[in-house]
Amino acid sequence: MDFSSYKLDGFYDELFESPNSPHPGARVLLEKLGELSKDELQKRHQAAELALMNMGITFNVYGSEAGVEKIFPFDIIPRIVSHTDWTYIEKGLVQRIQALNLFLCDIYADQKILKDGIIPRYVIDTAKEFLKPCVDLSPPRGLWCHISGIDLVRDKDGQFYILEDNLRCPSGVSYVLENREVLKRIFPEVFEASHVRHVDDYPAQLLNTLRSLSPPHVTSPTVVLLTPGIYNSAYFEHAFLAQQMGIELVEGRDLVVTDGTVAMRTTRGFQRIDVIYRRIDADFIDPKVFRPDSMLGVPGLMEAYKKGQVAIANAPGTGIADDKVVYAYVPQIIKYYLNEDILLPNVPTYVCWDDKQREHVLENLDTLVVKAANESGGYGMLIGVNSTRAEREDFANRITQNPRNYIAQPTIALSRSPILVDDHFEGRHVDLRPYVLCNGEDTYVLPGGLTRVALKKGSLVVNSSQGGGSKDTWVLYDSDDPFVPYRHLSQTH
Amino acid sequence: MLSRAAESIYWMSRYLERAENVARFIEVNCHLMLDLPVEAKGQWEPLVLTTGDQHLFYENYATDNQANVIDFLTFSPVNPNSILSCLQNARENARSIREIISTEMWEQINKFYLQVQNIDKPQAQDAPHTYFTDIIMASHLFTGIQRNTMSHNEAWQFAQLGRALERADKTSRILDVKYFFLLPEGDDVGTLYDNIQWSALLKSTTALEMYRKQFGPIEPHNVINFLILNREFPRAIRYCLFEANQSLHTISGTPEGSFQNPSEQVLGRLLAELDYTSIDEIITRGLHEYLDAFQTRLNQIDNAVFETFFTISPSTSTA
Known part of the structure; x- marks a missing residue:
């Protein structure tokens, strides 16, 4: 199947430089795809869907007949990131996470950044995700955020921008690993010929990161993953990661705090726990400290955490960095703590609590994208260019009534990547979520990431809750480095 | 291991075993019907009795004909012991211990569930043999995968324990029900018709061939002996309890022949009784009474x- 009729429509394309002329890194892929017939490609697409179905990588369809499950939509044409682009992304992410960790340390302690007037105190005082019980906590190694997923987008000119920080419980990494698994099965020959960096090291890196948080005297720490349970939409990922790391997958009801330490109920009595990888929002982890109605957490957990009896990743309180108003200040945060200029720029952002900026936003609602400060998943959002008058009026109202809760950004013409639509290819908008691990000494960026794709024609919303799917993301080795592509060696055997 | 996870794998195993047994009951009964004289073809009710869900059945169906019984036992969502319900429960349990079982096990249980969920019901009714044999084989495939892809660790022992106890239960139930229906027809004893019935009973537990190797001709006394007291056949009650007992002692580390907790005590005692019981004692006491107890x-x-x-609750804390 060829791409001769594939149109770029003026967008930046992840596989093509110009019509019929692929980026250097995409040439092998497109050549190999060209050798496959329509039928063959369709067949492989079905094989991929069947594999995902059999793996049970499904979600329940709400509001439909009981027991109806669907796979998360997956497009088989990978998205490719060149070595040069990746090196740049990696540097930018490491810088950002380092700065945000310093910010978290400061904001829950001395708040120097407020005293020095870099961020207005008002922003923090009114932040929903600034958790008062976390003030003066001192997480192990002074590190708050160990695991993050940062959303990147690319504009018309190919420039990468940071769209959103996810420092609470970012999900999606299991799809990165499973998508790769599926693609290796269905496109072995294409995969073989491209020099793709592998992603399967992630669980081992994650486990190392988690183990590094345990108290120094514990030689063989017990690490667990805390999940809300099987009805959570990310449960598949929780189980997958626990399985890959060989650690216990626990629910709140499996845990108990006795004598100031956290233990799990086992068939042989209670067993002490040293590190918890939480996949539950901080609000829910301890009904004694946060939401008293939470059934998912463990009463007394925060007390044990404060006393250093257990480590939690990410530390409760990291959500303040996800606040979209705080996001607007990240360039200043990087400058303040690292004395560096931001490498991967933010999307220009208007904060609506500022009178002047709000005025501009209200006058330009038809061209801007408005977002609520603490929503995610594509909710609480207005895309001006696609909106009706009534929707704009609704948002104007909301902004006026609660300006602190809204930001606005210019509409980015998100880059596109081809997807298979029946018997031909069409371009669809994509974003990219790389995953970053910090253990205090090193920062590891998984060479890959989740490429989310808006499957609906023309749509700019890539979230799975809004009709988005995913693609495998191929980060390529440096083609000039003779040592890297191991496959050259094996081919001479 | 986590108590919750131990319970989940125990039930995952029990539900799968239950589904397989129901499939075998149906498959064997369909065959049996082909061999029986026309006037005796109404024998579908005993299948419902075997599962103990007769009240639920008559609440939902008017008559106990083949189509209704197969529907109830295979697809019915209101029947918690239908094959589909069992697989759904087994799968939900497996889902909650995804990190304990192997990926291969998960994929098989998942495929198994989808296979039954997607069965074309009218076709299954028309050609039951194919469908129910496939279900039985899917279950065998799962147990094989479990044996060969998962460490024989504590979790695995809980799965074995669940399966063995479920099997012992099912063998005793089918024996009880079939015996009840077989015996009263005094005139038929020793006839071809009788033979067919007893063979069907053995087939329901895949025991016919192994029985013949040991006893030769079909003889009710020997059939009962084989299904209750045999020490080598995997669906005989004695064998199942022996396996359950081994798993239990592997889990706890308590030497066999002694006990440290109530489960070891009650199981060990029952096993010892079976070891020193003769088939004549069982018959004299009355098979139904014996099986009931x-x-x-x-x-x-x-x-x-x-x-x-x-x-386990914090009051028994050892931490």
């Missing part, structure tokens, strides 16, 4: 396992 004892074991391993 046996069922009660099995329930006690299940409760004891629950108390010993699955519920």
Whole structure:
């Protein structure tokens, strides 16, 4: 199947430089795809869907007949990131996470950044995700955020921008690993010929990161993953990661705090726990400290955490960095703590609590994208260019009534990547979520990431809750480095 | 291991075993009907009795014909013991211990569930043999995968324990029900018709061939002996309890022949009784009475396992 009729429509394309002329890194892929017939490609697409179905990588369809499950939509044409682009992304992410960790340390302690007037105190005082019980906590190694997923987008000119920080419980990494698994099965020959960096090291890196948080005297720490349970939409990922790391997958009801330490109920009595990888929002982890109605957490957990009896990743309180108003200040945060200029720029952002900026936003609602400060998943959002008058009026109202809760950004013409639509290819908008691990000494960026794709024609919303799917993301080795592509060696055997 | 996870794998295993047994009952009965004289073809009710869900059945169906019974036992969502319900439960349990079982096990249980969910019901009714054999084979495939892809660790032993107890339960139930229906027809004893019935009973537990190797001709006394007291056949009650007992002792580390918790005590005692019981004693006492008492004892074991391993509260803390 060829791409001769594939149109770029003026967008930046992840596989093509110009019509019929692929980026250097995409040439092998497109050549190999060209050798496959329509039928063959369709067949492989079905094989991929069947594999995902059999793996049970499904979600329940709400509001439909009981027991109806669907796979998360997956497009088989990978998205490719060149070595040069990746090196740049990696540097930018490491810088950002380092700065945000310093910010978290400061904001829950001395708040120097407020005293020095870099961020207005008002922003923090009114932040929903600034958790008062976390003030003066001192997480192990002074590190708050160990695991993050940062959303990147690319504009018309190919420039990468940071769209959103996810420092609470970012999900999606299991799809990165499973998508790769599926693609290796269905496109072995294409995969073989491209020099793709592998992603399967992630669980081992994650486990190392988690183990590094345990108290120094514990030689063989017990690490667990805390999940809300099987009805959570990310449960598949929780189980997958626990399985890959060989650690216990626990629910709140499996845990108990006795004598100031956290233990799990086992068939042989209670067993002490040293590190918890939480996949539950901080609000829910301890009904004694946060939401008293939470059934998912463990009463007394925060007390044990404060006393250093257990480590939690990410530390409760990291959500303040996800606040979209705080996001607007990240360039200043990087400058303040690292004395560096931001490498991967933010999307220009208007904060609506500022009178002047709000005025501009209200006058330009038809061209801007408005977002609520603490929503995610594509909710609480207005895309001006696609909106009706009534929707704009609704948002104007909301902004006026609660300006602190809204930001606005210019509409980015998100880059596109081809997807298979029946018997031909069409371009669809994509974003990219790389995953970053910090253990205090090193920062590891998984060479890959989740490429989310808006499957609906023309749509700019890539979230799975809004009709988005995913693609495998191929980060390529440096083609000039003779040592890297191991496959050259094996081919001479 | 986590108590919750131990309970989940125990039930995952029980539900799968249950589904397989129901499929075999149906498959064998369909065959049996082909061999029976026309006037005796109404024998579908005993299948419902075997599962103990007769009240639920008559609440939902007017008559106990083949189509209704197969529907109830295979697809019915209101029947918690239908094959589909069992697989759904087994799968939900497996889902909650995804990190304990191997990926291969998960994929097989998942495929198995989808396979039954997607069965074309009218076709299954028309050609039951193919469909129910496929279900039985899917279950065998799962047990093989479990044996060969998962460490034979504590979790695995809980799965074995669940399966063995479920099997013992099912063999005792089918024996009880079939015996009840087989015996009263005094005139038929020793006839071809009688033989067919007893063979069907053995087939329901895949025991016919192994029985013949040991005893040769079909003889009710020997059939009962084989299904209750045999030490080598994997679906014989004695064998199942022996396996359950081994798993239990591997889990706890208590030497066999002694006990340290209530589950070991009740199971060990029942096993010892079986070891020193003769078939004549069982018949003299009355098979139905014997099996009834046996069922009660099995329930006690299940409760004891629950108390010993699955519920622990901070008051018993050793931490």
